[in-house]
Amino acid sequence: MNLLEECKGAERIGISGHIRPDGDCIGSCMGLYLYLKKELPQTQIRVFLEKPAEIYRCLSGIEDVDSTYGEQKKFDVFFALDAAADRLGEAQAYFEAAGKRINIDHHISNARGCGDVNYVDPQASSTSELVYRLTAGRPLDGEIAKALYLGMVHDTGCFQYSCTGPETLRAAAELISYGFDFSRLIEETFYEKTYLQTQILGRALLESIRFMDGRCVVSVLSRKTLDFYGVGPQDLEGIVSQLRSIKGVECAIFLYETRGQEYKVSLRSTQKVDVAAIASYFGGGGHARAAGCTMLGTAYDVINNLSLHIERQLDGEEKPKTGSALAGGDDEERRAECI
Numbered sequence: 001m002n003l004l005e006e007c008k009g010a011e012r013i014g015i016s017g018h019i020r021p022d023g024d025c026i027g028s029c030m031g032l033y034l035y036l037k038k039e040l041p042q043t044q045i046r047v048f049l050e051k052p053a054e055i056y057r058c059l060s061g062i063e064d065v066d067s068t069y070g071e072q073k074k075f076d077v078f079f080a081l082d083a084a085a086d087r088l089g090e091a092q093a094y095f096e097a098a099g100k101r102i103n104i105d106h107h108i109s110n111a112r113g114c115g116d117v118n119y120v121d122p123q124a125s126s127t128s129e130l131v132y133r134l135t136a137g138r139p140l141d142g143e144i145a146k147a148l149y150l151g152m153v154h155d156t157g158c159f160q161y162s163c164t165g166p167e168t169l170r171a172a173a174e175l176i177s178y179g180f181d182f183s184r185l186i187e188e189t190f191y192e193k194t195y196l197q198t199q200i201l202g203r204a205l206l207e208s209i210r211f212m213d214g215r216c217v218v219s220v221l222s223r224k225t226l227d228f229y230g231v232g233p234q235d236l237e238g239i240v241s242q243l244r245s246i247k248g249v250e251c252a253i254f255l256y257e258t259r260g261q262e263y264k265v266s267l268r269s270t271q272k273v274d275v276a277a278i279a280s281y282f283g284g285g286g287h288a289r290a291a292g293c294t295m296l297g298t299a300y301d302v303i304n305n306l307s308l309h310i311e312r313q314l315d316g317e318e319k320p321k322t323g324s325a326l327a328g329g330d331d332e333e334r335r336a337e338c339i
Helices: 024-038 052-060 089-097 127-134 142-156 166-176 182-191 194-207 223-229 239-244 273-281 299-314
Strands: 012-017 042-046 077-081 100-105 119-120 210-213 216-221 249-261 262-269 291-298
Touching: 012 024, 012 089, 012 119, 024 042, 024 052, 024 077, 024 127, 024 142, 042 077, 042 089, 052 182, 077 089, 077 182, 100 182, 100 223, 127 166, 142 262, 142 273, 194 210, 194 239, 210 249, 216 239, 216 299, 239 249, 239 262, 249 291, 249 299, 262 273, 273 291
Parallel strands: 012 042, 012 077, 077 100, 100 119, 216 249
Antiparallel strands: 210 216, 249 262, 262 291
């Protein structure tokens, strides 16, 4: 795909990513936004995301992000990054109405893409890496490089996850050559936590439970607990990864209550469990080692349903097929969102 050729003649370009945007979603959207502004200075370019967490204020142009979704005019080209169309939230309407729809993603659950033009590679470390590929041969600048590097750092766990490959590291090396303070960027956006985030992490770890002979661990945070601490979804990032790091654990489950008997589920695994297959079974998706979904029922219902499929994989049985229904609720209510 040639980004500039696909945008040729466009007067209005829109960009968006998935709801509850994470580092890769924000990094890829901002990197593409800054790149297109640089290359197409006469074109109106808008980026739509739910309000980014404060840690991303270090990115140039982040103040331009529109979280009100008040735009009425149709876009000539609209990019959906790091997600299929049904995970764009309020920006989905912009995508569907655009003259040309372009989807850039690396989630295996969206392998076919959802646009008129698709660039989807489930083997890539991140959508930010894909955006970097699409800028190959064109000069960047420090701010574009910083945004794309941030996205790659967050989706690879600082280049430690199995999705990290030689091409990822070559891209990272090229990006840091633009001279931004990459070590500070990692410290402030990936490792540094607020006191409140540390408190809720401690609560989640303290109340976690190991089962299946210690091969699985689960932690649950109720709506009441979240309200007591005054935390939101952005404060819960990293909890499931901490659970997964426990010695002997093959699969970690973290769920938090979004409303009465509705849970956002995050799954992480080491080698033996394909959590994308499990999340897809329940209407979600993601990657083999990191995935998620939304499920209805009590916490015990959710854990029991997930445990059945995890145990089958740990015991060497066939992976679950996609498309099965969740326990209870209609299709709209149980539409899943991957992490």
